[in-house]
Amino acid sequence: MGSILIIGAGAAGSVVAKKCAMNREVFQKIHLASRTLEKCRKVKEECVSDITISQVDADDTAQVFRLIEKEKPDVVVNMALPYQDLPIMDACLATGVSYLDTANYEPKDEARFSYTWQWAYQDRFRDKGIMAVLGCGFDPGVISIYCAYAQKNLLDEIHTIDIIDCNDGSHGKAFATNFNPEINIREVTQRGKYWKEGQWIEVDPLSIACMIDYPLVGPRKSYLIYHEEEESLVKNIKGLKQIRFWMTFSDNYIKHLEVLQNVGMTRIDPVMYNGVEIIPLQFLKHLLPEPSSLAENYTGKTSIGCILKGVKAGRQASYIIFNVCDHAECSRELKAQAVSYTTGVPAMTGAMMMLKGLWVGKGVFNVEELPPEPFLDEVARQGLPWQAIELGPEAYQELAEL
Ligand code: NDP
Numbered sequence: 001m002g003s004i005l006i007i008g009a010g011a012a013g014s015v016v017a018k019k020c021a022m023n024r025e026v027f028q029k030i031h032l033a034s035r036t037l038e039k040c041r042k043v044k045e046e047c048v049s050d051i052t053i054s055q056v057d058a059d060d061t062a063q064v065f066r067l068i069e070k071e072k073p074d075v076v077v078n079m080a081l082p083y084q085d086l087p088i089m090d091a092c093l094a095t096g097v098s099y100l101d102t103a104n105y106e107p108k109d110e111a112r113f114s115y116t117w118q119w120a121y122q123d124r125f126r127d128k129g130i131m132a133v134l135g136c137g138f139d140p141g142v143i144s145i146y147c148a149y150a151q152k153n154l155l156d157e158i159h160t161i162d163i164i165d166c167n168d169g170s171h172g173k174a175f176a177t178n179f180n181p182e183i184n185i186r187e188v189t190q191r192g193k194y195w196k197e198g199q200w201i202e203v204d205p206l207s208i209a210c211m212i213d214y215p216l217v218g219p220r221k222s223y224l225i226y227h228e229e230e231e232s233l234v235k236n237i238k239g240l241k242q243i244r245f246w247m248t249f250s251d252n253y254i255k256h257l258e259v260l261q262n263v264g265m266t267r268i269d270p271v272m273y274n275g276v277e278i279i280p281l282q283f284l285k286h287l288l289p290e291p292s293s294l295a296e297n298y299t300g301k302t303s304i305g306c307i308l309k310g311v312k313a314g315r316q317a318s319y320i321i322f323n324v325c326d327h328a329e330c331s332r333e334l335k336a337q338a339v340s341y342t343t344g345v346p347a348m349t350g351a352m353m354m355l356k357g358l359w360v361g362k363g364v365f366n367v368e369e370l371p372p373e374p375f376l377d378e379v380a381r382q383g384l385p386w387q388a389i390e391l392g393p394e395a396y397q398e399l400a401e402l
Contacts, residue, residue, distance in 0.1 A: 005073035009034035013079030015344025021047035064091035102137030136350035140229035169300030178339035193226035
């Protein structure tokens with residue numbers, strides 16, 4: 001049916017490549033390119049059907065341009081880092097090829113992610129007649145599509161959304177992050193933020209916490225953080241009055257993060273060390289386990305969903321929509337842990353929607369703007385089944401009162 005170029009052979013990118021290789025009726029040609037060729041080789045060996053690979057530095061638009069010209073993909077999937085979003089989008093524009101990613105752009109020298117930089121490509125993508133699909137991982141991604149599904153099928157008006165994200169797994173390391181350490185630590189150490197009655201309310205990092213009962217996992221301490229899908233859902237879910245994002249962190253994770261921050265290891269400004277300029281957080285990333293190395297012996301589950309409250313047929317109604325994913329099962333299937341599996345499977349499914357002509361358009365789209373049903377049917381078939389359950393009036397009352 002089509003041809004895909006995947007950029008980034010890390011934890012999540014390797015899941016995209018392996019899953020594409022299991023769906024050859026859609027992805028007839030698969031090319032994986034990344035900064036380190038050796039990582040592409042390892043992924044290629046683990047794919048169930050043959051893929052081609054090459055080295056690329058995706059910070060350099062000219063290199064990506066040449067790669068696209070050579071491979072002639074129908075879609076480019078950015079599974080490298082948010083820093084590469086814009087250079088890859090520029091190369092897509094120059095070659096007239098559609099684009100998909102899982103994380104919005106942030107500049108390297110400022111820990112601030114936002115869709116504004118990518119939304120600014122709207123007219124150029126539309127005029128070129130190509131499509132950019134933004135944020136097609138799990139959150140952003142599947143969660144945003146759950147919200148679109150609820151808006152269309154479950155509630156007449158959605159008034160509040162609480163996105164709840166729990167990794168209840170154990171990788172057995174003293175400290176590790178489940179996706180790229182640099183991006184993860186930049187996200188978590190930012191000030192918290194949520195949206196209420198038309199305004200963004202900022203709070204100190206990790207200063208609001210509560211117990212949340214996660215499906216198939218149980219009550220876990222969860223912290224309010226700012227997450228990128230809030231920025232687009234505020235625009236795309238009509239009548240919304242409040243949106244918040246909650247994530248679990250173990251006491252051990254918080255303890256390590258605090259110490260690392262206190263000693264300056266999470267700084268993103270350059271410091272001189274033995275006559276060489278280094279960025280402490282990039283050095284720390286170099287020392288920490290790679291997220292792709294965590295799968296073996298990872299136990300437990302992720303439980304990620306959203307609680308939506310609003311009005312249906314003139315009465316108050318609320319739903320929870322969620323997926324539960326088991327680390328060990330992901331490891332058995334793809335040698336991946338559940339956080340990279342739940343990112344990579346939706347990215348592959350989004351690319352499949354584009355190649356099958358089920359997601360079509362000209363311009364820049366967040367995933368909740370595209371038809372939710374075909375995606376949700378397919379993502380369930382591909383390993384991420386989901387459930388939507390109507391809640392009683394008392395459910396998640398504590399959360400509602402916060
Ligand atoms: P990894 O660090 O495991 O992988 C990133 C890969 O990108 C590495 O292989 C790296 O190469 C490669 N890369 C980095 N810079 C470049 C470059 N300039 N040119 C080419 N390749 C490059 O991270 P993850 O797989 O965990 O995360 C990948 C992305 O997925 C991130 O953007 C992350 O924010 C996003 N994500 C999204 C989620 C969602 O639900 N929406 C959840 C989790 C992650 P090298 O090996 O040489 O370092």
